[in-house]
Amino acid sequence: xxRVLKSELIRLIRPxxxxxxxxxxxxxxAISTVIGFAAAGKSGAGxxxxxxxxxxxxxxxxxxxGLMLAANLIGIITLSFWAIAxxxxxxxxxxxxxxxxxxxxxxxxxxxxxxxxxxxLVGTLAATLxxxxxxxxxxxxxxxxxxAWTDVAPTLLESFRNLALSASVWGVLGLxxxxxxxxxxxAVAVGIGYLVVFENMIVAVVSDASDxxxxxxxxxxxxxxxxxxxxxSALQLGAAYLVGGILIAIVVMHFREITY
Amino acid sequence: MDxxxxxxxxxxxxxxxxxxxxxxxxxxxxxxxxxxxxxxxxSTTIRxxxxxLTPTAGTGEVLGSTISHPARYAHxxxxxxxxxxxxxxxxxxxxxRSLAALRGLPTTRVDAVIETxxxxxxxxxxxxxxxxxxxxxLAIAAALLPDPELLILDEPTNGLDPAGIVEVRTLLxxxxxxxxxxxxxxxxxxxxxxxxxxxxxxRFGEMxxxxxxxxxxxxxxxxxxxxxxxxxxxxxxxELYGVRGYVVRRDKGDLVVEAPAATAPDLNRIAAQxxxxxxxxxxxxxxxEETFLRMTGSTDGDNATTRSRQRAExxxxxxxAADA
Numbered sequence: 001x002x003r004v005l006k007s008e009l010i011r012l013i014r015p016x017x018x019x020x021x022x023x024x025x026x027x028x029x030a031i032s033t034v035i036g037f038a039a040a041g042k043s044g045a046g047x048x049x050x051x052x053x054x055x056x057x058x059x060x061x062x063x064x065x066g067l068m069l070a071a072n073l074i075g076i077i078t079l080s081f082w083a084i085a086x087x088x089x090x091x092x093x094x095x096x097x098x099x100x101x102x103x104x105x106x107x108x109x110x111x112x113x114x115x116x117x118x119x120x121l122v123g124t125l126a127a128t129l130x131x132x133x134x135x136x137x138x139x140x141x142x143x144x145x146x147x148a149w150t151d152v153a154p155t156l157l158e159s160f161r162n163l164a165l166s167a168s169v170w171g172v173l174g175l176x177x178x179x180x181x182x183x184x185x186x187a188v189a190v191g192i193g194y195l196v197v198f199e200n201m202i203v204a205v206v207s208d209a210s211d212x213x214x215x216x217x218x219x220x221x222x223x224x225x226x227x228x229x230x231x232x233s234a235l236q237l238g239a240a241y242l243v244g245g246i247l248i249a250i251v252v253m254h255f256r257e258i259t260y
Numbered sequence: 261m262d263x264x265x266x267x268x269x270x271x272x273x274x275x276x277x278x279x280x281x282x283x284x285x286x287x288x289x290x291x292x293x294x295x296x297x298x299x300x301x302x303s304t305t306i307r308x309x310x311x312x313l314t315p316t317a318g319t320g321e322v323l324g325s326t327i328s329h330p331a332r333y334a335h336x337x338x339x340x341x342x343x344x345x346x347x348x349x350x351x352x353x354x355x356x357r358s359l360a361a362l363r364g365l366p367t368t369r370v371d372a373v374i375e376t377x378x379x380x381x382x383x384x385x386x387x388x389x390x391x392x393x394x395x396x397x398l399a400i401a402a403a404l405l406p407d408p409e410l411l412i413l414d415e416p417t418n419g420l421d422p423a424g425i426v427e428v429r430t431l432l433x434x435x436x437x438x439x440x441x442x443x444x445x446x447x448x449x450x451x452x453x454x455x456x457x458x459x460x461x462x463r464f465g466e467m468x469x470x471x472x473x474x475x476x477x478x479x480x481x482x483x484x485x486x487x488x489x490x491x492x493x494x495x496x497x498x499e500l501y502g503v504r505g506y507v508v509r510r511d512k513g514d515l516v517v518e519a520p521a522a523t524a525p526d527l528n529r530i531a532a533q534x535x536x537x538x539x540x541x542x543x544x545x546x547x548x549e550e551t552f553l554r555m556t557g558s559t560d561g562d563n564a565t566t567r568s569r570q571r572a573e574x575x576x577x578x579x580x581a582a583d584a
Contacts, residue, residue, distance in 0.1 A: 007362035014349055093345030096312060097402060100339050101362045103311045103330035258312035 004102060004111020005118075012085065012119055021081045022123040025167075028073045029127030030134040033066025037138035060148045063135035064159035067128060071166055071222035074127055076192055078167040079174035081123075082116050083187035086178035090260055105253040113175065113246055120167050128160040158224065162231075166222035169238050172245035173214070179249050182260075212237055261324055263288045263410050263441040264309060268318035271304050271465070278304040279465035281318065286443055286460070291436035293452035293459040293473070294445040297556050301465035302445045303342060306414055310339055323410055335363065338408035340416055344399035348388040352379060352398050355387060359402050373401040377431070392419035400428070404435075411435060414445045429455045449549045463556045473548075480546035481554070482520045484527055487513060487540035500530055514540070521545050 040054045052065040089095040102108055132152075139146045170191075178187035199215040210216045210228050217229060217237040225231035264286035271279040279301040286292050296302050307313040309322055311330025325332035346355045356370045374383045377397040387395065396419055403411055416432070417425045425448070432455045436442050446452055452459060452473075459476055461469040469476055488497055491513070498508045498515055506527075507518040517527060521543030531538050546554070 003362055003364045007358045010354055010358040010361055011347055011350065014347070014354075016349055088347075092347065093341075093343060094347065095345075096341045097339075097345055097359060098362065099312055100310045100330075100337075100341070101334060101359060101406075103334050257314065258307065 001107050001111055001114070004107050005114045007098075008112050008115030009118070012115055017081070017085075017119075021077065021119065022126050024077050025074050025123035026126035026130040028070045028077065029067060029129075029131040032070035032073065033063075033131045033134040034138055036066035036069050037135070037142045037144065040142070040144075054144065057139075058145045058148060060151065061155040061159070062144070062146075063132050063139075063149055063152075064128070064155060066135060067131045067159050067163055068223055070127060070131070071163060071219070072195075074124065074163065075167055075170035075195075075218060075222070076188075078120055078123070078171045079191045080184070080188045081119070081174070082171035083174035083178035083191070084184040085116060086112065086175045087182055087184035087187060090182040091184075093260055095258055095260060099258050105256075106250045109246065109249045109253050113172065113249075116171055116175070117168055120171055121164050124164040124167050125160055128156060128163060131159075132156055162222050162224045165235070165238055166218045169214075169218055169221065169241050169245075172242050172249075176245045176249050176252075179252050214241055217241065261288055262286060262321075264320070264322055264443065266305075266309075266318060266320035266327075269305065269308060269315055269320050270317040271301075271308060271313060272316045277465055279308070279315075282462065282465060282467055284320075284460060284467060285470060286441065287458065288441050289436075289439055290458060291432055291442040291444060291456045293456035294443050294462075295447075295449065295452055295459060295552060296462040298447075300463050300556070302462065303414055304465070305462070306339070306341060306412055306443075306445065309412065310334075310337070310341070312341070333410075335406055336409045337412065338403035338406055338410075339412040339414075340399045340403045341412075341414050343418070344395040344402075346387045346395065346398065346402075349386060351384050352387055352390070352401075353383040355398070356383075356401060356405065360405055363406055365405055369405055369407065373404045376404060377401040378427070393421060393424040396420055396424070396428075400431070409440060411440055411442045413442065415447065416444060417446060417448055417451055425451065449547075449552055453548045461552065461555055468555050476551065477548070480548075480551045482518075482543070482545040484517045484519055484521065484524050485511075485540065485542045485544065486515045486517065486527060486531070486538055488515075488531070489537040489539045493536045496534070497531060497536055500534060501527065504530065 036052050037057060039051050040057050052068070056062060056065055089098065098108055099105060136146075138144070173191050174187055177190050178184055181187055181190070195215040195218070199213050202213060203210045203216075216226070217234050220226040220229035220231065220234035221238050225234060229237070262285050264284060266282055266284040269279055269282040269284065270277070282301070282305060284305070294302055304313060308315050309320060309327055311327065311334070315327070320327040323333045323336050350358075353370060353374065356373065357367060360367065360370050374380055377400050379394065379397060379401065382394065387398065390398065396416065400413070400416060403413065417428050420428060429451055432442055432444060436455075444452070444456065457473055458471065459469065459473050460467065486497065488494055494510070494515055498510070501508045501517055509516050509518070517523070519527070524541055524543045528538060528541055
């Protein structure tokens with residue numbers, strides 16, 4: 001398994017993935033913080049959109065408020081990144097070499113998940129730190145009190161944990177769809193289409209579905225809990241989606257005929 | 261022990277039979293050519309041997325282990341399957357390091373294979389900057405990473421220029437001389453003839469021939485064409501050869517004796533003893549390419565219509581046999 005992890009990491013550490021993935025997440029962390037501070041207290045947010053109040057920004061965890069805005073965007077980046085990393089094995093034909101060198105295909109999946117999770121952790125950490133650094137500047141620019149921003153480390157760590165957990169589940173979703181469709185483009189479209197459009201349609205018909213559906217769970221995970229789903233429930237549901245997704249990927253990979 | 265053995269190996273893709281009850285034996289050591297028209301089932305067979313495809317029926321062994329458990333022999337086998345497959349935005353060295361890591365091999369193996377295929381000095385360049393020939397060499401390097409006992413190369417000279425083809429041919433012969441077994445699939449029959457000592461020919465997923473190249477060449481059709489100085493001697497000459505057991509036929513003004521080239525001096529001597537001077541004495545032996553085309557037909561297996569027609573013809577023949 002460690003062999004697969006090492007092999008995957010060698011392929012992941014390249015300029016395009018570092019700039020596009022980790023850099024993209026950090027950029028969204030910073031931009032959303034700027035937007036959060038600029039729009040604080042203003043009305044007019046669309047359905048499902050979160051705009052922090054000025055009081056929320058001045059609270060002990062106020063510097064992390066922007067991350068809430070960025071959570072779904074970072075999730076989409078993660079989904080896309082995992083989908084590209086998975087589908088490109090098929091589009092390049094690399095899967096032939098990988099499956100020949102390691103015929104125990106479950107190891108290929110688990111190793112890839114581990115490598116991509118590490119990558120996601122680095123990306124979400126970069127986003128968290130970028131949000132924190134940007135918040136310091138924004139507090140000065142938008143005249144927000146930072147008096148309550150004293151015990152930074154635990155709050156920052158909690159924000160990072162929530163964001164990383166949420167992004168990892170987004171990523172597994174991207175991996176599974178890319179594995180099923182063998183196309184990163186389709187995976188991104190299906191993933192975003194479901195979470196942004198289809199899940200809302202389901203919730204409109206089955207009201208209590210928002211207590212357990214994937215999108216609602218991911219939002220609750222990133223926010224550290226919502227009125228509909230507590231953080232503990234979100235954690236359990238997220239773990240179930242994560243394990244379920246990995247199991248589906250292993251089964252698909254095990255029975256796949258490699259004709260590419 | 262044979263390197264590869266299959267019994268009744270079969271692969272169906274829905275209604276298409278890609279490989280049909282293939283009994284294959286590839287002896288250990290040496291370079292074995294694996295030839296057949298496009299779509300004859302070579303790649304499908306190779307993929308089943310490597311565990312990438314599951315056979316519909318039949319069994320097989322690679323280096324003494326069953327193909328249903330490829331993990332048992334994967335570390336002893338290197339392969340190039342169809343076109344080279346690499347991450348273009350990584351260097352050749354990083355691509356090889358990634359594959360070496362997957363197999364748990366030290367980086368010294370990466371250095372060794374880079375040197376073997378002659379990519380020293382270009383190994384840190386991005387693969388996207390490589391020519392097709394260089395990518396092909398990189399793919400061979402990847403196949404050599406585990407220092408394999410069995411090397412399976414599917415079209416290793418694809419895209420190479422003449423110099424590259426000679427280079428790969430020399431490399432294959434060297435690798436074969438090191439005691440490894442090489443199964444080399446190729447369309448370039450001249451390459452097979454130059455590099456291989458054994459050959460397996462398949463068509464429509466069925467084996468047509470398996471054995472030493474010399475044995476195949478011994479089966480090649482050969483004839484000697486003769487023309488006497490005086491046309492009126494043609495009949496007498498045919499009679500002289502016929503009496504001595506030669507199979508003779510006339511082709512326009514030529515007399516064609518179905519016999520290997522080595523008999524030409526004897527044919528000349530017989531004519532001279534009877535006072536007949538020959539104006540033309542030409543020996544003709546089939547090339548491997550001609551033998552291949554005679555055995556496989558000139559049809560392309562990729563052509564579904566051809567394949568369907570072939571199947572229909574076979575079914576019709578079977579029905580006629582059953583009716584009889």
